[in-house]
Amino acid sequence: MEAAAPLGLIPLFPIIGAILAYTVGLYHRAVSGWIATLASTMSFVYVLKFFGQLPEHGYLEHLVFTWFSFGDLHVDFLFRFDHLTAVMCLVVTGVGSLIHLYSISYMAEDPGVHRFLAHLNVFMFSMLLLVMG
Numbered sequence: 314m315e316a317a318a319p320l321g322l323i324p325l326f327p328i329i330g331a332i333l334a335y336t337v338g339l340y341h342r343a344v345s346g347w348i349a350t351l352a353s354t355m356s357f358v359y360v361l362k363f364f365g366q367l368p369e370h371g372y373l374e375h376l377v378f379t380w381f382s383f384g385d386l387h388v389d390f391l392f393r394f395d396h397l398t399a400v401m402c403l404v405v406t407g408v409g410s411l412i413h414l415y416s417i418s419y420m421a422e423d424p425g426v427h428r429f430l431a432h433l434n435v436f437m438f439s440m441l442l443l444v445m446g
Contacts, residue, residue, distance in 0.1 A: 319359070319375075320363065320373055320374075320375035320392045320394055320445075321375055321377060321392055322356075322359055323356050323359050323360055323363070323392075323402065323406075323441055323445065324356070324392075324438050324441035324442050324445065326352045326353070326355045326356040326359070327352050327353055327356055327409075327434040327435070327437040327438040327441065328434065328435065328438040329352060330348055330349050330351065330352020330353065330355075330434045331349070331352075331430075331431040331432075331434035331435045331438065332431075333345075333348050333352070334346070334348045334349040334352070334427055334430045334431045334434060335427055335428065335431035337427070338426070338427020338428070338430070338431070339427065342424075342426055342427055343421075345426065345427040345430055345431075346413070346416065346417035346426065346427075346430055347417070349413050349430035349431065349433065349434050350410065350413040350414055350417065350430075352434060353406060353409045353410040353413050353433075353434065353437055354406075354410045354413075356402075356406045356409075356410075356437070356441065357403070357406035357407055357409075357410050360399065360402040360403055360406050361403070363394055363399065364399045364403065367394070367395070367396060367399060371395075372393055372394055372395035372396075372398075373393070373394040373395075374391055374392065374393050374394070375391060375392045375394075376389055376390075376391045377389075377390045377391055377392065378390050390446075392445045392446065393445065393446075394445060398444055398445055401444045402441060402444055402445065405437060405440045405441060405444060406437065406441070409433065409436075409437045409440075412433065413430065413433060416429065416430060416433070
């Protein structure tokens, strides 16, 4: 087990991208698509980075906080990154980034494209939390 503090950036990029894509999209619809796509692509790049740092028979771990402690019982909220997690994160972020890229041109004339892309980023954030948690 090795500690990896920036492991939390993998799900953090999509949620920040969702907030930025929605707020910027209220004023500049075209820019919101690129913000959302950049956020999901950054997560993909970080997954590739951590995939290269994985030990052969181990995992990376980042303790976010201790939920509660009672005697010898410690319930922690942490991110764990092993080989299965890496493959699942690559699928989620890779396919998600391609969907974002396709949606920019497909939904270019839709007035609610910024909401759609923000929801895509929130979905990606949720999937990454499920896979890494």
